[in-house]
Amino acid sequence: QVQLQQWGAGLLKPSETLSLSCVVNGESFSSFYWTWLRQPPGQGLEWIGEINHSGSTNYNPSLKGRVTLSIDTSKKQFSLSLISVTAADMAVYYCTRRPLRGGSYNWFDPWGQGTLVTVSS
Amino acid sequence: DIQMTQSPSSLSTSVGDRVTITCRASQSIRSYLNWYQQKPGKAPTLLIYATSVLQNGVPSRFGGSGSGTDFTLSISSLQPEDVATYYCQQSYNFPYTFGQGTKLDI
Numbered sequence: 274q275v276q277l278q279q280w281g282a283g284l285l286k287p288s289e290t291l292s293l294s295c296v297v298n299g300e301s302f303s304s305f306y307w308t309w310l311r312q313p314p315g316q317g318l319e320w321i322g323e324i325n326h327s328g329s330t331n332y333n334p335s336l337k338g339r340v341t342l343s344i345d346t347s348k349k350q351f352s353l354s355l356i357s358v359t360a361a362d363m364a365v366y367y368c369t370r371r372p373l374r375g376g377s378y379n380w381f382d383p384w385g386q387g388t389l390v391t392v393s394s
Numbered sequence: 395d396i397q398m399t400q401s402p403s404s405l406s407t408s409v410g411d412r413v414t415i416t417c418r419a420s421q422s423i424r425s426y427l428n429w430y431q432q433k434p435g436k437a438p439t440l441l442i443y444a445t446s447v448l449q450n451g452v453p454s455r456f457g458g459s460g461s462g463t464d465f466t467l468s469i470s471s472l473q474p475e476d477v478a479t480y481y482c483q484q485s486y487n488f489p490y491t492f493g494q495g496t497k498l499d500i
């Protein structure tokens with residue numbers, strides 16, 4: 274059964290760069306888009322973006338320009354970088370995946386355990 | 395962006411109740427609608443995909459229906475372990491968007 278394990282710095286100062294990584298245990302790495310989402314405290318879920326094994330990306334326009342996803346297929350690992358963080362970027366960040374060839378039949382499963390990122394001076 | 399609106403935002407229920415949560419999209423999303431369950435302090439888990447298909451291991455008391463703009467998640471007989479927040483999500487186009495969540499209490 275596939276598992277996603279994520280890690281990264283949990284406390285940042287305003288203007289710093291958020292960096293998180295997620296490693297995939299099990300199953301094919303090439304059959305999915307690898308995805309990041311976030312959830313501000315007490316709020317709903319926001320899709321950040323996704324990357325496939327070839328490095329093709331899709332980003333949420335609300336974050337475009339600040340977010341970069343990268344992938345290392347040899348390590349079955351993908352990463353999120355978000356520059357110039359502010360208090361508005363405080364959230365639990367999750368990694369997950371969606372099927373690569375589902376057309377519009379896409380869903381997120383499974384999810385990483387989540388990483389709380391706090392932004393404070 | 396496609397806006398997803400859930401109702402109610404919260405619901406106080408009793409064990410054994412039939413529960414219905416609705417999700418409305420701001421435009422037609424055909425049947426590209428998923429439901430997730432999130433328990434306190436945990437990551438969301440996939441409950442239903444493509445409007446009505448139960449993810450492996452999900453109890454049969456859960457069901458999904460709808461198409462176009464209006465969708466429903468139902469729980470036929472609420473169990474204590476169903477206390478959670480439920481989110482709908484559209485996969486029709488980018489950016490993928492979620493409803494604001496429906497919190498179930500017992």
